[in-house]
Amino acid sequence: MINTHDILETINMIREENLDIRTITMGISLLSCADSDIHASCGKLYEKICRRAEHLVETGENIEREYGIPIIHKRIAVTPISMLVAASGGDPVLYAKTLEKAAQTVGVNFIGGYSALVHKGFAAGDEALIESIPEALAETEHICSSVNIGSTKAGINMDAVATMGKIVRRAAECTADKGCIGPAKLVVFCNAPEDNPFMAGAFHGAGEPDCVINVGVSGPGVVRAALQKIPNGNITDVADTVKKTAFKITRVGQLVAKEAAKRLDVPFGIVDLSLAPTPAVGDSVAYILEEMGLEQCGAHGTTACLALLNDAVKKGGVMASSHVGGLSGAFIPVSEDAGMIAAAQNGTLTLEKLEAMTAVCSVGLDMIIIPGDTSAEIISGIIADEAAIGMVNSKTTAVRVIPAIGKNVGDTLHFGGLLGYGPVMHVNPASPAKFIGRGGRIPAPIQSLKN
Amino acid sequence: MHAIITVVGRDTVGILAKVSALCAKHNVNILEVTQSILQDMFCMIMLADVSACNVPFTALADEAEALGKELGLSINAMHEDIFNSMHRI
Numbered sequence: 001m002i003n004t005h006d007i008l009e010t011i012n013m014i015r016e017e018n019l020d021i022r023t024i025t026m027g028i029s030l031l032s033c034a035d036s037d038i039h040a041s042c043g044k045l046y047e048k049i050c051r052r053a054e055h056l057v058e059t060g061e062n063i064e065r066e067y068g069i070p071i072i073h074k075r076i077a078v079t080p081i082s083m084l085v086a087a088s089g090g091d092p093v094l095y096a097k098t099l100e101k102a103a104q105t106v107g108v109n110f111i112g113g114y115s116a117l118v119h120k121g122f123a124a125g126d127e128a129l130i131e132s133i134p135e136a137l138a139e140t141e142h143i144c145s146s147v148n149i150g151s152t153k154a155g156i157n158m159d160a161v162a163t164m165g166k167i168v169r170r171a172a173e174c175t176a177d178k179g180c181i182g183p184a185k186l187v188v189f190c191n192a193p194e195d196n197p198f199m200a201g202a203f204h205g206a207g208e209p210d211c212v213i214n215v216g217v218s219g220p221g222v223v224r225a226a227l228q229k230i231p232n233g234n235i236t237d238v239a240d241t242v243k244k245t246a247f248k249i250t251r252v253g254q255l256v257a258k259e260a261a262k263r264l265d266v267p268f269g270i271v272d273l274s275l276a277p278t279p280a281v282g283d284s285v286a287y288i289l290e291e292m293g294l295e296q297c298g299a300h301g302t303t304a305c306l307a308l309l310n311d312a313v314k315k316g317g318v319m320a321s322s323h324v325g326g327l328s329g330a331f332i333p334v335s336e337d338a339g340m341i342a343a344a345q346n347g348t349l350t351l352e353k354l355e356a357m358t359a360v361c362s363v364g365l366d367m368i369i370i371p372g373d374t375s376a377e378i379i380s381g382i383i384a385d386e387a388a389i390g391m392v393n394s395k396t397t398a399v400r401v402i403p404a405i406g407k408n409v410g411d412t413l414h415f416g417g418l419l420g421y422g423p424v425m426h427v428n429p430a431s432p433a434k435f436i437g438r439g440g441r442i443p444a445p446i447q448s449l450k451n
Numbered sequence: 452m453h454a455i456i457t458v459v460g461r462d463t464v465g466i467l468a469k470v471s472a473l474c475a476k477h478n479v480n481i482l483e484v485t486q487s488i489l490q491d492m493f494c495m496i497m498l499a500d501v502s503a504c505n506v507p508f509t510a511l512a513d514e515a516e517a518l519g520k521e522l523g524l525s526i527n528a529m530h531e532d533i534f535n536s537m538h539r540i
Contacts, residue, residue: 008494062509066509066529068527252536252537
C-alpha cells in the first residue's frame with residue numbers, strides 16, 4: 001500500500017489546497033453538420049451535440065465522486081461556427097441560439113466555438129460571424145466566442161485587429177445592463193491552439209478528430225502550499241518544488257482524462273497543464289509569485305518569477321501526461337485571482353506590467369477591466385501589441401479586456417462566480433488611431449521561416 | 452477495484468469498529484489497515500476491496516463521509532488509482 005504520508009498529502013491537496021480538475025471539455029466537430037440551409041444546419045448541430053455529449057456531465061460527476069477529486073466544469077468546444085456560416089449564410093446568431101439550447105439540454109456551463117480564424121484574411125462567413133458576436137453574446141448565457149487575428153506563420157491581420165477593437169466595445173455596450181459580461185466571454189487570439197479546453201477561448205480545430213476529450217487541470221493553491229514549506233530555499237529549490245508539484249497535479253489530470261475518455265468511448269486528446277486561478281482565497285497565481293519573495297505581484301521581479309513558474313509547470317507536467325497540449329502554463333486573469341485583484345487595486349499591478357508578464361505566461365491579457373470610455377482604437381492597439389508578442393515569440397497570446405461602460409478608474413466591476421470582480425485599471429489614453437486605421441497585414445516575422 | 456479509506460481526527464473509542472462495521476455491512480473486504488498519530492491527529496488508513504460491494508461505490512463514499520460527520524472526524528473513501536497515479540510512476 002502507498003505510505004500514509006503520500007495518502008494524506010493527496011487528501012490535503014484536495015481538501016485544503018483547492019486541488020481540482022478545472023474542466024473536462026468535449027471537442028465536437030460540426031463539419032458534418034454543414035448545410036446550405038441554415039435551419040437544417042442548426043438542426044443537425046443540435047442533434048450531434050446532444051448525442052455526443054448526452055452523458056458528459058453525468059460521467060464527470062461519477063468520476064468526481066469515485067475518485068474524490070472535484071471536477072469543476074464540464075464543457076464543450078465546437079468547430080468554429082464561421083465554417084458553418086460559410087456554407088449556410090444567413091444570420092449567425094441563429095447558431096448561437098441553437099448552441100445555447102444544446103448547452104441547456106446537456107447541462108454544460110459553456111460551449112466555446114462561436115469563433116473565426118482570420119489571421120491571414122477573411123473567408124466566407126468570417127465577417128458575418130464577427131459582426132454578430134456582440135449580439136450573440138448578449139442574447140445567450142453559455143456561449144463563448146474567440147477570434148484568431150494573428151499567428152507566427154501568417155503575421156497579424158490588422159483589418160481584423162481594427163474590427164475586434166470595435167467588436168469588444170460593442171459587446172460591452174450590448175451587455176451594459178448585465179455587468180458588461182459580453183466581452184468576458186470573448187477572446188482575441190494570436191496563435192490560438194486548436195485543442196484548448198479552457199474557456200472562453202476553447203474551440204475544436206479543423207485538424208482534430210470527430211470527437212475528443214481534453215482535460216484542463218488546475219492547482220495554484222497546491223503549488224503555493226508546497227513553496228510555503230521551503231521559505232529559505234534558493235531559486236533552484238523553488239523551481240524543483242514547482243516541477244514536482246506540477247507532476248503530481250498533472251498525473252491526476254491524466255487519470256481523469258483517460259477515465260472520462262474510456263467511459264464516454266471517445267478518444268483522449270490532451271491534458272492542458274495550466275495553473276488556473278479562481279477568486280477563492282488560496283487559489284491564486286499571484287500568491288505563488290509573492291511566495292517566491294515579492295512584496296506584491298506587479299513588483300519588479302514579477303516577470304522573472306512568472307517565467308520560472310511557467311517553465312517549471314511545463315517541465316513537471318510534461319512527463320506526467322502522455323499528450324500535453326492546449327495552453328499549458330500559468331494563467332494571469334486579473335479578475336479571477338484574489339492576489340491580482342489586490343495588486344491591481346492598490347496600483348502595484350499595472351496594464352504595462354501585465355503586458356510584460358504575458359511574454360512569459362501561458363496566454364495573455366486576461367479579464368482586465370478598462371475604463372468604459374476607452375476608444376475602439378485603443379482596444380485595437382492593446383490587441384496589436386499583444387498579438388505582436390505572441391507572433392514574435394511563437395507563443396499563444398490573447399486579449400480579453402472588458403470596457404466597463406459608465407465606469408472609470410477607481411470603480412469596481414463585478415461579474416460573479418468564477419469570473420470574479422476587479423478594479424477598473426488605468427489605460428494609456430494616447431491614440432493609436434492612425435496606425436490602426438491603416439489596415440493591411442503585418443508580415444510574418446523571420447522566425448516563421450523554419451523550413 | 453480497491454479503495455483507500457482514510458480517517459483523520461481526534462482519537463476516540465470505537466473508530467475502527469464503526470468504520471469496519473460499515474465495510475462489513477456493504478460486503479467490503481478490508482485488506483490492510485495502518486494507524487498512527489501524525490501531528491497530534493489520529494490517522495487511520497484502510498485498503499479495501501470493494502469489487503463485491505453491495506451498493507455503488509459512490510453511495511459507500513457518501514455513507515463514509517456521513518459517518519465521519521457523525522463522529523466528528525474526516526472520513527474519505529476514494530478510488531485507489533488517484534493515489535497510485537500521483538505517487539507512483
